[in-house]
Structure formats: structure tokens, C-alpha cells
Amino acid sequence: MKENKENTGRLGVIVAHYGVAVDVLFADDNSRTMVRVKRNSGHVVGDNVEVEAEILTRLERTSELARMDARGGIHIVGANLDILCIVVTCEPIPSPGFIDRAIVAARASGHTPVLVLNKSDLACFKDYEKAVRPLYNDSVEIFSISAETNDNLEELKQFFSKGHRGIFVGSTGVGKSSILNKFLPEINLATGEISESKKRGRHTTTVSTLHILEDGGELVDSPGFNDFGLVDTSVAELAYYFPGFEAATETPCKFRDCKHRNEPGCSVMDALAAGNINRDRYKTYLQILEEVEAIDLQPRYRERRSRRKKN
Ligand SMILES: Nc1nc2c(ncn2[C@@H]2O[C@H](COP(=O)(O)OP(=O)(O)OP(=O)(O)O)[C@@H](O)[C@H]2O)c(=O)[nH]1
Ligand SMILES: [Mg+2]
The missing domain is CATH 2.30.30 (SH3 type barrels.)
Incomplete structure (x- = not known):
């Protein structure tokens, strides 16, 4: 370097x-x-x-986005990006907590997360959108699109044309490559039938590729993955960046290092009791908190995190 x-x-x-x-x-x-x-x-x-x-x-990186897979392996998702574009849909639905982990990882490493709900043409979409939008509306920008019918594709393209460099992440089969093909028909990325790719247990896209959009902006297509384990995020960052906690944490908790678990004078617990935080999402938070605490105890991850902070 x-x-x-x-x-x-x-x-x-x-x-x-x-x-x-x-x-x-x-x-x-x-x-x-x-x-x-x-x-x-x-x-x-x-x-x-x-x-x-x-x-x-x-050359030196301005930013780096990392994730941990289910076996504890660390993967650099991308470098010198500013946007993490989380692509989800009702078929296949993302693994539990995927969106939350991705948002926290993005925020903790200086990226702006945006949520793309793809396949708005499918019958299952309306219900899925109705369930997901209210959970994330106050946290991130959301685009409901269809790479099949072109619904709202222009809106997403315009967002990137402001000069952003983003990456599409999401499970295999959510339509990441299909969206890019619509943006840049000449690149003709391979796309796969969901049932086929599931049967083979393989991803259609196997390497990440970066593409320059005609109206401005750049986008990386990446191979699908389900695990967005937090590797570069501390317990304090998780508590601070968790989507849905923003309004509650505007009122500071009694303790600066509050983990929102059972500490007295906790704004998040108050918001939960008042019904302003979704119970299921809070459970997801507690689960991710446990994961991050376990990682915190492992020297190799702690070392990596402090190296990242110094850079
Ligand atoms: N109905 C519908 N199907 C879509 C849409 N977008 C993509 N698909 C289909 O979904 C399947 C998977 O699309 P891909 O673009 O290969 O998905 P991917 O996210 O790139 O998958 P990986 O490369 O394996 O990570 C293909 O059969 C696409 O035609 C959409 O908006 N609506
Ligand atoms: Mg693909």
C-alpha cells in the first residue's frame, strides 16, 4: 500500500x-x-x-466496508465507496437482521446506507413493502423498483448520478445484476433463475465488478451473500447506529455507554415501553448486541478494529 x-x-x-x-x-x-x-x-x-x-x-483507501461470514471469515465488500445499496425483495426474502446489520456496518464505516426494494411487479411485493417501509422509513432512503417493468428505475439512477459510488449487496436472486443491466444494457451481466440457482446452490454473479453510469455515478455489482456479520463495529457503535433507535437516542440515556439492555434511565427502553420501538426489531438488536460482544472478546478482531480507527 x-x-x-x-x-x-x-x-x-x-x-x-x-x-x-x-x-x-x-x-x-x-x-x-x-x-x-x-x-x-x-x-x-x-x-x-x-x-x-x-x-x-x-493506493491508500478513503473508506473500506467489511463483513464477517458465518464461519468468522472477514471479507472486504468494497473500497472507496460512499453508498451501500441494500437490495431486498419478497422472493427471496433476506435473512433475519440482514438489513439491520448492513445499515449499522455502513454507518459505522462512514457509508450512507440506502434500501432498494426490488421486484415491485410481484404479487408478494405489496405486503412486503407494507411491512418493511415503516421500519426503515425514518432511517434510510428507500426505493421501490422493478428491474422487470422499470418501475422507479430512473429515480434510483438519478440518485447515483449525483456522483455517488455505491455497491449492490443482497442475497442471491434479489436482482442486483438485473438492475445494473437495465442501467447499462451493453454490459449484459449474467442473471439467473431463482429456482435454478437455488437448486445448484450457486450464485450467478461470482466476482464483483464496477460500472460507470452514463449520467454520472458508479455502481458495483457483487455476488450474493446472506451473512452481514459485523466485524468493524463496536458495541457502542451498534447501540448508536441501530436503525429505529434514532428518535429515542436524541434524548441521551443516563449512562453514556448505555447498551439499551437493562440500564436505568435508558431512552431506548422508555421508547420500547411507550410502543415507539418495534419489539421484534428490539429483539434483533439484542441478538446482534450479543454477537458484537462475543466478537469484542476476540483479540484478532479488536486489533483489526483499532488498526482501522488509526487509519
Ligand atoms: N419479477 C421480477 N423478477 C426479477 C426482477 N429483477 C430480477 N428478477 C429476476 O430474478 C432472478 C435473479 O436475478 P439476478 O439479477 O441474477 O439476481 P442477483 O441478485 O444478481 O443474484 P446473484 O448474482 O446470484 O447474487 C432473475 O430470474 C431475474 O430475471 C424484478 O424486478 N421482477
Ligand atoms: Mg448477480
Whole structure:
């Protein structure tokens, strides 16, 4: 890794990562070249790089978004992004707490989360939207769209045209690649039948790719995943960033390090008792709190977190 100071090679950005080679889009003439990298080099799509004599050097990141999988493995979702675009739908529905974890992870690492409810053309959509919108309306911007019928696609495109660089994340089959294909028909990303991909137990998209939108903005398509385990988020950050707690925490709790569990003078508990916080969501919060507390006890994650804070 190199600080962005005296660059002597060509500057570019990684737009696709294929394990032992990355596709680099160069800033000077918009040309693209494959450059070899070591396996597990740690580079990700969105990384700014300098290429000199076929040697690639990663430049300092302005932001990084990480997640933990079910086995405790850490994955960098993307680098130098500002928007986390959480794509969900009624078929297939996201795993419990997926949206909450993704929102907290985004906020804790300086990203703006937005929620995309895709497949508005499906019969199951209306009920799903009715259940989900009220939970997140006060927390994040929400787009209800259909990549099938183009419903509200323009609105989402306009949002990115303000110069944002975002990434689509969500379970396999929610339609991430389908939305990008509608934005940029010429890229023709592979999309998969849900029943087929489930039967094979495989994702249709296998590598993340970054795309420049014609009206401005950039979007990364990523392979589907269900686990958004929090790795770079402390207990204090979880309590502060949890979606749905914003109005309650405007009134500070009695204790600055309140975890909203059973401390006296807790604004969140008061809001819960008054029916202003959804009970199921509160249960989800407690479950994620336990996970984050368990991670907090593990030195390797604590070390990683303090390294991130210093950068
Ligand atoms: N009815 C309907 N189907 C959609 C919509 N968007 C996508 N699909 C379908 O959903 C299936 C999965 O779409 P993909 O775009 O491959 O999903 P993905 O999220 O990229 O999946 P992975 O690459 O495996 O993570 C395909 O059969 C699409 O045609 C939509 O708005 N409405
Ligand atoms: Mg895909």
C-alpha cells in the first residue's frame, strides 16, 4: 500500500478482480488492462492503484466496508465507496437482521446506507413493502423498483448520478445484476433463475465488478451473500447506529455507554415501553448486541478494529 504522494506510474481503479489478475480502468485515457496480482493480494474492486512496469501498487483507501461470514471469515465488500445499496425483495426474502446489520456496518464505516426494494411487479411485493417501509422509513432512503417493468428505475439512477459510488449487496436472486443491466444494457451481466440457482446452490454473479453510469455515478455489482456479520463495529457503535433507535437516542440515556439492555434511565427502553420501538426489531438488536460482544472478546478482531480507527 502506498500513500497518494509521488505517483510515477499510471493511475487507475480496479473494476474487476479475478483472483490472480485484476482489470484496471486507467484514468488518463479510460483504457482497461488486466494486471497480474498475487492470489489473496487483498485488493478489491474500487481500489485506486498505480501501475508501473506491470507492477501494481494499491493506493491508500478513503473508506473500506467489511463483513464477517458465518464461519468468522472477514471479507472486504468494497473500497472507496460512499453508498451501500441494500437490495431486498419478497422472493427471496433476506435473512433475519440482514438489513439491520448492513445499515449499522455502513454507518459505522462512514457509508450512507440506502434500501432498494426490488421486484415491485410481484404479487408478494405489496405486503412486503407494507411491512418493511415503516421500519426503515425514518432511517434510510428507500426505493421501490422493478428491474422487470422499470418501475422507479430512473429515480434510483438519478440518485447515483449525483456522483455517488455505491455497491449492490443482497442475497442471491434479489436482482442486483438485473438492475445494473437495465442501467447499462451493453454490459449484459449474467442473471439467473431463482429456482435454478437455488437448486445448484450457486450464485450467478461470482466476482464483483464496477460500472460507470452514463449520467454520472458508479455502481458495483457483487455476488450474493446472506451473512452481514459485523466485524468493524463496536458495541457502542451498534447501540448508536441501530436503525429505529434514532428518535429515542436524541434524548441521551443516563449512562453514556448505555447498551439499551437493562440500564436505568435508558431512552431506548422508555421508547420500547411507550410502543415507539418495534419489539421484534428490539429483539434483533439484542441478538446482534450479543454477537458484537462475543466478537469484542476476540483479540484478532479488536486489533483489526483499532488498526482501522488509526487509519
Ligand atoms: N419479477 C421480477 N423478477 C426479477 C426482477 N429483477 C430480477 N428478477 C429476476 O430474478 C432472478 C435473479 O436475478 P439476478 O439479477 O441474477 O439476481 P442477483 O441478485 O444478481 O443474484 P446473484 O448474482 O446470484 O447474487 C432473475 O430470474 C431475474 O430475471 C424484478 O424486478 N421482477
Ligand atoms: Mg448477480
